[in-house]
Amino acid sequence: MWKFIKKLFLFVILANILFIIFGIFFNPPITFTQIGGLVKYGKLQRDYVSYDDMGNNIKKAVIASEDQLFFTHNGFDYKAIEKAMKKNDKKGKVVRGGSTISQQTAKNIFLWQGRSWIRKGLEAIYTFIIEKIWGKDIILERYLNSIEMGQGVFGIEAASQYYYNKPAKDLTKSEAAWIAAVLPNPKKYDPKNPTPYLRKKHSWIMRQMNNIVLK
Template identity: 85%
Template sequence: MFKFLKKLILVIIIANILFIALGIFFNPPITWTQLGGIIKYGKLERDYISYDDMGNNVKKAVIASEDQLFFTHNGFDTKAIEKALKHNEKKGEIRRGGSTISQQTAKNVFLWQGRSWFRKGLEVVYTFIIEKVWGKDVILARYLNSIEMGQGVFGVEAASNYYFGKSAKDLTKSEAAWIAVVLPNPKKYDPKNPTPYLRKKHNWVMRQMNNIVLK
């Protein structure tokens, strides 16, 4: 039994190393979240595209909405994490994560959805590694290709076609902002039928996009 466990651990380690190395060049064949989308909605709308084919508007919109310090932090936003920890201590459970785009990429590419401390710990490890191995452009590309952006809809290209009938590179500033604002809860929010809160967030993201400089 002990020998079997040792071999299993070794296989898992080697598989992870290969997955991380290949991730520099390729998008994930499928993720746990995407599998969940297939099971729940009976579909997987996804179209991987290159970083250059995404266009600048959607990159700026998502960074403005999710992680404005993306290009300057080391994968972790310490101030956001401190706020999240204080909030979670009051609630007695994990309700906020303070997650950066790098952390969300680690979660969506390698892990599963959930709020356990164990998954959060793995997320920290993967985030540290991809920051060192992949770099910012690859992380952002994998994030924008794999993130859930609607019910069974994954990635900016599929979302652009689903919501606006066009490619991501052709999105206007306003359209890109609409896609970005659904990210906190893509199963609930809908740019085609926005709530007052979503309209307010959209206007805020539009303003913040003016401050984003792509590297």
């Protein structure tokens, strides 16, 4: 029994190492989140594109919206995490997240959705590893190709075609900001039918994009 467990443990470690190395060169064939979207909505709309073919507007928009310290932190924004914890404790429930783009990428590529301590612990490990091995450009590319951006819609290219019938590289500043505004709850919000909150967030992202410098 112990020999089997040991072999299984070594297999899991080796598989993870190979998957991480694979991720340097390729986008994931499929993720747990994408499988969930396929089951729930009966479709998997995605189209992986290279970093250069994404265009700069969407890169600036998601960084402005989700993680403005992306290029300077080591995978974790400790001030944002502390701020989120204080706000959640005050409200008595999870109302704010402190995850960086790197953490979200680790979760989207390697793990499943949820808020368990086991999942968060694994997320921290994967975040540390991809920050060291992948680097910022690969992390951002994998993030923009895998993140859910609508009901059964994954990645910026599919989202751009779905919402605006154009390639991601041709998105205007405003269009990119609208797509970024639905994060992190694309199942609830729709750029085509924006709520007052989404309009306010869109305007804020537009202003913040002026401060983002891509590396």
